[in-house]
Amino acid sequence: MKWVWLSLKALGLLLLVIAGGLWLAGRRASAGHLHSEIEVKRPAAEVWDWVSEPEKMKQWVSWLVDVRTDDMGHGGVGVKRVLVMRDENNGGQLMEIQGTCTEYTPPNLLRMNLVVPGAFDGTQAYRVTDLGNGSSRLEIDSQFHFGNPFAKLMEPVITPSAQKKMRRDIARLKQLAEESR
Amino acid sequence: MIAWTVSRWLLAAAAGDEAEFVVGDIEEEWSEIAAERGKWMAKRWLLAQALRSAAPLLGARVRSGEMTGVLIAGVLGSALPLWLCHRLWQFVASQIPFKDGTEREAWQLAVNLMVLCACAALAGLSTRTRSSAAAVAVAVAALASSTLWLIGAQPALYIFLALVAAPATVLAGGHWRRLR
Numbered sequence: 001m002k003w004v005w006l007s008l009k010a011l012g013l014l015l016l017v018i019a020g021g022l023w024l025a026g027r028r029a030s031a032g033h034l035h036s037e038i039e040v041k042r043p044a045a046e047v048w049d050w051v052s053e054p055e056k057m058k059q060w061v062s063w064l065v066d067v068r069t070d071d072m073g074h075g076g077v078g079v080k081r082v083l084v085m086r087d088e089n090n091g092g093q094l095m096e097i098q099g100t101c102t103e104y105t106p107p108n109l110l111r112m113n114l115v116v117p118g119a120f121d122g123t124q125a126y127r128v129t130d131l132g133n134g135s136s137r138l139e140i141d142s143q144f145h146f147g148n149p150f151a152k153l154m155e156p157v158i159t160p161s162a163q164k165k166m167r168r169d170i171a172r173l174k175q176l177a178e179e180s181r
Numbered sequence: 182m183i184a185w186t187v188s189r190w191l192l193a194a195a196a197g198d199e200a201e202f203v204v205g206d207i208e209e210e211w212s213e214i215a216a217e218r219g220k221w222m223a224k225r226w227l228l229a230q231a232l233r234s235a236a237p238l239l240g241a242r243v244r245s246g247e248m249t250g251v252l253i254a255g256v257l258g259s260a261l262p263l264w265l266c267h268r269l270w271q272f273v274a275s276q277i278p279f280k281d282g283t284e285r286e287a288w289q290l291a292v293n294l295m296v297l298c299a300c301a302a303l304a305g306l307s308t309r310t311r312s313s314a315a316a317v318a319v320a321v322a323a324l325a326s327s328t329l330w331l332i333g334a335q336p337a338l339y340i341f342l343a344l345v346a347a348p349a350t351v352l353a354g355g356h357w358r359r360l361r
């Protein structure tokens with residue numbers, strides 16, 4: 001049993017070192033920050049539709065199953081939006097993200113405050129810049145804070161995964177927008 | 182070759198304390214039969230002995246409570262670490278604000294394999310004899326395959342590496358302990 005206890009102590013120490021490393025990494029300036037941008041060969045007004053219209057959003061944001069909004073089709077500051085996500089890693093449960101528009105300048109800027117009580121809160125901004133020649137650049141900039149203590153500790157793992165997911169989604173938007181000529 | 186295979190089989194089937202005696206007795210008798218009645222008859226006798234004694238030997242191990250220890254080592258050495266890693270990556274994907282699918286990245290699977298090997302080595306270190314290490318290795322492989330099946334779709338290479346590395350690490354852990 002001596003070897004087992006020694007090995008268990010070594011394993012415990014390793015877990016402590018990993019937890020310490022995660023805690024330190026979670027204190028970096030860019031913790032919880034996501035940024036992604038892509039050039040789309042479509043005019044800014046068309047790209048704007050893909051980020052502001054619920055039906056179009058459902059096509060490129062993976063695991064987004066529904067978008068409920070109280071703006072009756074018109075955007076604007078203060079408009080509330082509920083994004084319903086399917087969580088395949090949680091038995092396919094549906095999770096609602098409560099969004100409130102804080103900046104609305106079509107066709108260039110849409111900023112939302114996003115909250116899931118007990119899970120996270122943050123902001124997400126969509127910036128569309130006209131590049132001329134029928135092309136535009138879409139930038140998505142987000143900042144999230146996690147509420148769950150274990151999620152806070154795991155932030156250095158969660159944020160890069162979220163970043164990769166965002167890149168896949170934005171590439172899908174480019175493909176869909178450019179195919180819809 | 183047959184004699185060697187049968188003696189390994191009996192070593193694995195018999196409980197740690199009596200395995201060496203059982204194999205010693207059988208090898209002695211095998212030599213006598215080979216000298217008196219020829220090698221062919223000795224091989225037949227050996228195979229019959231192996232088939233006849235495997236069930237009682239395994240039964241004795243179950244009654245002695247050794248199998249409970251083997252099962253616990255198997256659970257702690259493979260099923261539990263694989264399941265905990267799976268739950269950890271599920272948690273990470275679930276915490277992504279806009280969610281993600283169930284596919285895992287290569288580095289996450291590599292972490293799973295490292296954790297699995299560390300726990301399997303611990304299970305190997307808990308064994309005192311070659312036969313108990315072999316039994317734990319079989320339990321670890323069986324429980325790892327059941328857990329991977331329960332978890333669902335995974336890359337074939339990852340499954341292959343898990344099913345080879347886990348029992349190999351148990352045997353290595355047991356061997357290292359015996360050397361010390």
